[in-house]
Amino acid sequence: MVRIRARTGAVTRALRYGGAVGATTASAAAGGAGSRGRIDKRQAILDAAFTVFAREGYAQATVDAIAAEAGVAKHTIYNHFGDKQTLLRQAIAAEADRAMAENLAAVERLRDHDGDIRVALESVGHRLVQCYCDDRSWALRRLLYAEISQFPDLLDIIQGRAANPVTEALADRLARLSLAGRLRISDPAEAAEQLGALLTGSMESRSRLGTRRLPDAELHSVTRAAVDTFLHAFGAEPPENT
Amino acid sequence: MVRIRARTGAVTRALRYGGAVGATTASAAAGGAGSRGRIDKRQAILDAAFTVFAREGYAQATVDAIAAEAGVAKHTIYNHFGDKQTLLRQAIAAEADRAMAENLAAVERLRDHDGDIRVALESVGHRLVQCYCDDRSWALRRLLYAEISQFPDLLDIIQGRAANPVTEALADRLARLSLAGRLRISDPAEAAEQLGALLTGSMESRSRLGTRRLPDAELHSVTRAAVDTFLHAFGAEPPENT
DNA sequence: CCAGATTTGCACTCTATGGTGCACTTTAAC
DNA sequence: GTTAAAGTGCACCATAGAGTGCAAATCTGG
Structure with a gap:
């Protein structure tokens, strides 16, 4: 002692x-x-x-x-x-704020990207995937999963600081691009959800629940594949087959 | 006491x-x-x-x-x-076996589905989503996320019992369908990964980390959207726009 | 340089829990 | 029925950790 x-x-x-x-x-x-x-x-x-x-x-x-x-x-x-519980809540809230700010910043870069739509999406997608795979992001996600049944109110704390607002922001950008004739999207919210899923969906197993750091090349290739599939589904001009 | x-x-x-x-x-x-x-x-x-x-x-x-x-x-x-640790490992192993068996059974149903490819994919996709959203599946996922940093060897226990083999089985089915001219897929593993991502990607936020039970209608609509996007990207005949 | 707020070190309380020992009971198989 | 294995109830130990009280040290603003 x-x-x-x-x-x-x-x-x-x-x-x-x-x-x-x-x-x-x-x-x-x-x-x-x-x-x-x-x-x-x-x-x-x-x-x-x-x-x-x-x-x-x-x-x-x-x-x-x-x-x-x-x-x-x-x-x-x-x-x-x-007490300890309050500390947990505040710590999680602070970290969630940080993570969301990063994500939103990435999405915002779609705002004035006027070159090739594929390039723009890949650039932003890559940044989003990087955020998702950040050590602290994984730590936050693990902690949430871990304690959500003990502290259900963590959901309210996260509410508005998590993936949801990011998806909405992404939906906004996609809607604008669609309006500008660069994409063909009927439901922007759904499209944003699917793009997010394509980008991050395979990270859980690839990074082994965040315990393995992924080489940037792998992030790039996943991003490229995701954007490719996304553009097949929502691109303005029907792409020639690969 | x-x-x-x-x-x-x-x-x-x-x-x-x-x-x-x-x-x-x-x-x-x-x-x-x-x-x-x-x-x-x-x-x-x-x-x-x-x-x-x-x-x-x-x-x-x-x-x-x-x-x-x-x-x-x-x-x-x-x-x-x-001791308690051994109990945890065994409990998780048993539960993972159960979950994987369910998933594999769902995928296998793609084997002799000879009707409309969209119908087949939606049927299997829906079943997969149901498995994913099962209470016990969510519990297992949360437990893994929670304890992975304390017990890194849980990964080895899960290895071969988790999403990985399911994705591979799905890739097998997709490859066959592609060979039969029903799909146009160059990389079955990647396609399987993406289909999985489209199906389950939005469940985390929709079900609030598994604390909210989703109505079956919602599962259906997510499945439909996922399969729709998937077929836009990998369907054999270029689909007419919605 | 002073006053009040903040921080620190340390001892202390109280409760919870993993794990064990032991004598006793139940079950399954022969 | 008998027997050995499996299960049970209960007391017990050792340890650990949340949270508090208090007096001394340190900082910050004026």
Whole structure:
């Protein structure tokens, strides 16, 4: 027990002054909203919590471990979040925000792409697949799957921060392209859903539930195949057979 | 503590003699291989373990709860499986076998379907989607996502029992159909992957990670849309536009 | 340099649970 | 019926981890 204490203390200090692990790095970049006290340990805690929760699962993750990872005293965590459940919810919400922002940014790049439609779709598709296969995205997805039966309200937290808005944004872009005569789509929402499915559908098994990092070449080839099939179904001019 | 004991005992007895919950029902149907002792509590334990693990997650699930659910003494569990981890692995393996068998059966129905290709694909697709959306399938998927970082070897256990063999079987069928001139497919494996993606890709958000049961009508419409898109891309005769 | 807020270290409580030991009962097979 | 295997009930151990209290240290704004 005493030995554990000592080790925790050492890690804590190393993180605080060394700032090597990433949690503290992120915290430095986030000292904006309502920063009272020090350089807002809040963000560091959220980052650390997500990391540890994702690695160990909610039940296995100990608040002590999160504190150590964040370079913070356990008490500070309870000061900020009250209890472990709240911490989980906030950590997931923060991470979902980050992930969705990335996805939306990717989709938005369809807005003023005026070259070949295939090139545009492949570019955006590739970016979307990259986001989907990002380590943190997989961690978030795993964590959601893991805890959804224990915390059904996570769905509400994710609601509006997850795939849904991204698909809608994509549907918007596809509708515009269709209106401009570049695609032939009757139901943009459905088309967006299907494009998303084609892009990400095979990632689960390919990446072995996110435990294997996929080479970029593989992402490219999946993207190309997905866009190819998509254009066969929704392209404006009937494509000559491959 | 005493009160908990009492309650557990009551549930246990109710299960043993009433056989109402499903675990015991299943066990009765499985007293085949190597049944020594009683009517093989083994299967009842596996079923109960899967149920409880899926509901609570590995760490939260208590062996006592599993014993109660199975209508069995805690000791019996340890007699059969040694420890909690082994129990998890075996429960998952058993459930994966079950799920894969269902999926393969669905795919096999493509073998001697000689009518309209669209009808055949929609029929099989619908069955596949149903399997995918089955409560137990979702539970298995959630459990895998949840525990994969704690037990990476679950991948090996699932290997050969999961989506992979199903996709391969589907690729086989598609290849035959292509050879018979009913489809125009250059890469059957890729086509199978894409058909699978189109069928199941939108289920995650639609069913809210499997926490919402989808009306069969919705499954049908998704299936129809998936097959439609698939045939646009891989149909033998270029379809007239919708 | 001061005051108030924040953070920290550490000890401590309380509860939960995996796993075991043991004596006793039930079951299946001969 | 007898017997050995399988199952049961219960007490028990050891450990671990959430959450709290408190006094001392540290920071931040003025």
